[in-house]
Every structure is written in C-alpha cells, then in structure tokens.
Amino acid sequence: MKPAAFTYHRASSVRGAVELLTELADDDPKILAGGQSLVAMMNYRMARPGHLVDIGRIPGLSGIRRDGDALRIGALTTHHAVERADLGPDFRVLSEAMRWVGHLPIRTRGTVGGSIAHADATAEWCLLAVLLDAVVVAEGPGGRREIAAGEFFLGPFSTALGADEIVTEVVFGRPAPRAALAEYADRRGDFAIVAAGVDLDTGSVALGGVGTVPVLLRPAGPAAEVADGLTLRDEPGAPAAYRRALVRTLVERARAEAGGRRHG
Ligand SMILES: Cc1cc2nc3c(=O)[nH]c(=O)nc-3n(C[C@H](O)[C@H](O)[C@H](O)COP(=O)(O)OP(=O)(O)OC[C@H]3O[C@@H](n4cnc5c(N)ncnc54)[C@H](O)[C@@H]3O)c2cc1C
Numbered sequence: 001m002k003p004a005a006f007t008y009h010r011a012s013s014v015r016g017a018v019e020l021l022t023e024l025a026d027d028d029p030k031i032l033a034g035g036q037s038l039v040a041m042m043n044y045r046m047a048r049p050g051h052l053v054d055i056g057r058i059p060g061l062s063g064i065r066r067d068g069d070a071l072r073i074g075a076l077t078t079h080h081a082v083e084r085a086d087l088g089p090d091f092r093v094l095s096e097a098m099r100w101v102g103h104l105p106i107r108t109r110g111t112v113g114g115s116i117a118h119a120d121a122t123a124e125w126c127l128l129a130v131l132l133d134a135v136v137v138a139e140g141p142g143g144r145r146e147i148a149a150g151e152f153f154l155g156p157f158s159t160a161l162g163a164d165e166i167v168t169e170v171v172f173g174r175p176a177p178r179a180a181l182a183e184y185a186d187r188r189g190d191f192a193i194v195a196a197g198v199d200l201d202t203g204s205v206a207l208g209g210v211g212t213v214p215v216l217l218r219p220a221g222p223a224a225e226v227a228d229g230l231t232l233r234d235e236p237g238a239p240a241a242y243r244r245a246l247v248r249t250l251v252e253r254a255r256a257e258a259g260g261r262r263h264g
Pocket residue numbers: 030031032033034035036037038039040055075100101102103106109110111112113114115117118122123124125161165166167168189190191192
C-alpha cells in the first residue's frame with residue numbers, strides 16, 4: 001500500500017526541526033529518521049502524518065563518543081554503526097545486541113534515536129536503555145532536557161517525549177562490562193518474542209515481550225523466580241506459559257554469557 005498524502009520538509013538543524021514541529025503542530029507532523037518503522041506504519045495507514053520533518057541530514061546528530069565513564073550516542077547513529085564500533089569491554093553489550101535488530105538493511109538505516117522514540121516494548125534499544133539506566137536527551141521549544149530511561153517509556157509506542165521534542169542523544173552513564181542480552185524470535189530478524197538483558201554488576205534483569213514497556217527487576221532473583229513472578233496474558237502465537245519458559249531460559253542464558261566476562 002502507499003501512504004496517505006503528506007508534505008515533506010527537510011530540517012537542517014535541531015532548532016529548525018523544533019520550529020517546524022511547533023509551527024505545524026495542528027497538522028500532525030512527524031519526525032522522519034531512518035524511516036524503518038514510520039514508513040511501514042504509513043504504508044499500512046497506521047500512521048497518517050500531515051507533514052514529515054526529515055532530520056536525517058542534520059549535522060552533529062550522529063556518532064558515538066566516550067565522555068569519561070559515559071558513552072554518548074547521537075540520535076541518528078545507525079544500529080549498524082554501533083554494531084561495527086569497537087566500544088571496548090565497558091560497552092560491548094551494545095554492539096553485541098545489535099545482531100538481534102532486524103536484518104542488515106534495516107540496521108544500516110534504522111537509528112538509535114528512532115528506536116527509542118518509537119518505543120516498541122521488545123526493541124533492543126529500549127531494553128538496553130532501561131537495563132543500563134540510560135538518559136534520553138531531548139530538545140524542544142523549552143530547550144534541552146534529560147529524561148531517565150526508567151521514566152521515558154510510558155506504554156506501547158508511547159513516551160514522555162512531547163510532540164515538538166526531538167531525541168538528540170542517548171547517554172549510557174556507566175560502564176557495563178558484565179551485561180549481556182539474550183532473546184528468542186521465531187525467524188531471524190523478527191522482533192523478539194521475549195528478550196532478556198542482565199547486568200551482573202547491578203543485579204538487574206530487564207525483560208522485553210512481557211509487558212507494554214520494558215520491565216526492570218532490580219535486584220532480580222534466580223531465573224525461575226523472575227519467570228514465576230511475572231503477570232503474563234496469553235497472546236496469539238505466544239501463550240503465557242511459553243513466554244514464561246522463555247524468560248527462564250533467556251535469563252539463565254544471558255547470565256551465563258555475562259558471567260564469562262571479566263570486570264573492566
Ligand atoms: C522488518 C523489520 C524488522 C525489524 N526488527 C527490529 C528488531 O528486531 N528490533 C528493533 O529494535 N527494531 C526492529 N525494527 C525497527 C528498526 O529498528 C527501526 O530502525 C527503529 O524502530 C526506528 O528507527 P528509525 O530511525 O527507522 O525511525 P523512524 O522509522 O524514522 O521513526 C520511528 C518513530 O520515531 C520517531 N522519531 C525518529 N527519530 C526521532 C528522534 N530523533 N526524536 C524524536 N522522535 C523520533 C518518528 O517520528 C516515528 O514516530 C525492524 C524494522 C523492520 C522493518
């Protein structure tokens with residue numbers, strides 16, 4: 001299917017994009033980044049924005065930067081750029097997790113900021129952000145603000161971001177040398193049915209596919225206890241009992257992988 005008619009705008013700066021979003025507020029403007037989720041939704045007429053504000057060519061929004069203990073990832077950085085980056089032992093979990101994100105063509109266009117803003121509860125970036133206490137940096141008419149990942153995801157495809165705000169950066173504030181992600185999807189490249197992230201240094205488990213937002217457990221008990229403690233409903237093709245069994249297996253698997261890593 002083709003999308004409904006819309007007007008295309010190309011922003012050349014974050015400020016310019018924010019101004020466009022503000023000016024066009026009455027006509028449902030949407031930010032376009034990698035287009036890997038938004039364009040599909042437009043083609044299926046699940047989204048019918050009147051205006052697209054393309055931020056894809058704004059300089060300075062892409063790149064990965066070490067800042068003391070923290071890692072700062074620009075919103076337009078692609079999944080593939082993170083996959084290929086040498087982030088060292090402190091943040092290798094981020095590069096490694098990218099292998100689970102769609103297929104290569106999706107990873108070469110899809111962006112970190114787009115994933116976070118899209119807020120699919122099984123998306124790897126959403127899970128990693130919650131697991132590792134990332135901070136989402138956004139810019140809007142009122143200036144710049146920082147939103148803790150734990151307060152950012154409000155529900156399915158719903159975030160604390162205002163309609164006129166742009167994610168500019170995602171900041172992972174502390175090293176996570178003993179973190180790992182494990183997941184299961186029926187076909188390679190599909191969204192996970194269940195994903196489990198663990199960080200042994202904080203005793204945290206974050207789960208995708210078990211709620212409307214990534215679920216963080218801290219401290220988390222043994223894998224069986226984590227699985228048994230979840231309130232799950234049957235879903236088409238993924239009954240609650242099946243997902244509970246996946247949680248148990250994937251938490252064990254992620255912990256085994258993380259446990260094999262050295263500190264620092
Ligand atoms: C077949 C297929 C399989 C996929 N599998 C996976 C998977 O396994 N795991 C996974 O995580 N993802 C998967 N994806 C989605 C992919 O990761 C997308 O890249 C990502 O969800 C959105 O990033 P984008 O840059 O393409 O954003 P877009 O599609 O351009 O935008 C998505 C949404 O975010 C908003 N937005 C984008 N950037 C910003 C910003 N900087 N600030 C504020 N709002 C913004 C847009 O307005 C829109 O609402 C898959 C996609 C496809 C088509």
